[in-house]
Amino acid sequence: MPGKILEKYEHVPVTKEDLDWAELITLDLSLYEQPGGKEELVKQLDHAVRNVGFFYVKNFNISQDEVDQQFALGREFYGLPLEEKLKYHNQTDLESGEYNGYRPAGHRILGNGIRDNVQVYNIPKFDGYHRRQQPPVLANSIKEIEAFSRKCHDEVVVKLLRLFAILLELPDEDQLVKDHQYDVKGEDHLRYMHYAARSVEENEKVGDLYSPGHTDLGSITLLFRQPVCALQILNSQGKWKWVKPQDGTITINTCDALTALTGGLIKSSVHRVHAPPPDQAHVDRLGVLYFARPNNHVVLDPIANSPVLQRLGLTSNAFTELGQHLTTEQWVKVRQTQQQRKTREAKVTKDGKYNYEQKDLEIIPGLHATIHN
Structure with a gap:
């Protein structure tokens, strides 16, 4: 059955500021089923x-109406009173690496007494292993949310994994797909993310950043x-560039697990969230994201049967060099625990550099998170 009909989500106008935009390729997934299309996409990728x-994809078989319905659901959830949202938050679970459900803003002090301004609501994939109570505003549309989650996987993630395999x-175009099956236990999730606008004075105290430079796990x-x-x-020349909102696209970034599986060949993209430009600085920012991860049992060692990795000598990664052979489940647990650990606030310089105590960045002995300044 369709979910509750919500008032249509209206996107705010785009910025008119002349920003230093990143030059990113756009993969046209309509080529995917055409003769030679996958090979052409791989060349671009x-x-x-x-x-x-980082790159964009277009023509991904998810309509703008379907996307806007997810934005509307996010809007409805964040419009709830705080006490209602807090029913779906558990601080103890969060600090032990359980990240699904609600995380309120102000969980961390960024620096100079300024707390973070982001609320997060994560909905785990519908694989039968992550049963959670959802607030009525989302429960009323849960079948629609599941359909959208599965489309993210089938229409985008699976196709990209096949391109990476090529x-x-x-030897098997589906090798990575088999390690990322939707109905096998894993940590994929859909996220509604809300950044509240801050004053100029507050932004200046944290280097005009909502979130410092990082990679996804x-x-x-x-x-x-x-x-x-x-x-x-952060581009290959070490310069920070703005990512332009392109109509009819999804922005894609590759992440730590894929970097580990490819011995560093596929880059884990470094990104940050800056305060919006002046003509949008007063506007709250709502995001809809989908995070794809290998299935929980997958060991994050470099893929042994890739001729490319063998030719390049990419046979180790940050985990194996420490004698570690982490499964995805183990990696997510230690990384999420580190991310949600109560830390001292960073020392933030006037030019926006974040400096933390080393112990606050330790993921496992010998491996520390990197804050990209």
């Missing part, structure tokens, strides 16, 4: 994933187009 880890010259992140500019990427 090769440079992006080796150097930046890039790696794997999974395989692929899907960010559905929304017009409040804030996302910036």
Whole structure:
């Protein structure tokens, strides 16, 4: 049955500011089923994933109405009173690495007494292993949410994984797909994310950043187009560039697990969330994202049967060099626990550099998270 009919989500106008935009490729997934189409897409993808880890996709068989319905659901959830949202938050669970459900804003002090301004609501994939009570505003549309979650996987994630398999010259085009099956236990999730606008004075105290430079921990992140500019990427020349909201696209970034599986060939993209430009600085920012990760049992060692990785000598990664052979489940647990750990606030310099105590960044002995300044 269809979910509750909500008032249509209206996107705010795009910025008119002249920003320093990143030059990113756009993969046209309508080529995917055409003769030679996958090979053509791989050629386009090769440079992006080796150097930046960011690109757009278009023609992905998810309608704008379907996307806007998810934005409307996010809007309805964040419109609830705080005490209602807090029913779906558990601080103890969060600090032990359980990230599904609600995380209120202000969970962390960024620096100079300024707390973070982001609310997060994560809905785990519908694989039968993550049963959770949802607030009525979402429960009323849960079948629709599941259909959207599965479309993110089937129409985008699966196709990209096949392109990566071709890039790696794997003998089976579905090898990576088999490690990312939707109905096998895993940590994929859909996210509604809300950044509240801050004052100029508050932004200045934290280097005009909502979130400092970081990488994501999974395989692929899907960010559905929304017009409040804030996302910036670190390009191959070490320069921060704004990511332009392109109509009819999803912004894709590759992440830590995929980097581990490819011995560093596929770059885990470095990105941050900047305060929006002046003509959007007063606007709250709502995002809809999908995070794809390998199934929980997958060991994050470099893929042994890739001729490309063998030729390049990419046979180790940050885990194996420490004698660790982490499964996805273990990696997500230790990384999420580190991310949600109560830390001292960073020392933030006037030019926006974040400096934390090393112990606050430790994931496992010998491996520390990196804050990209």
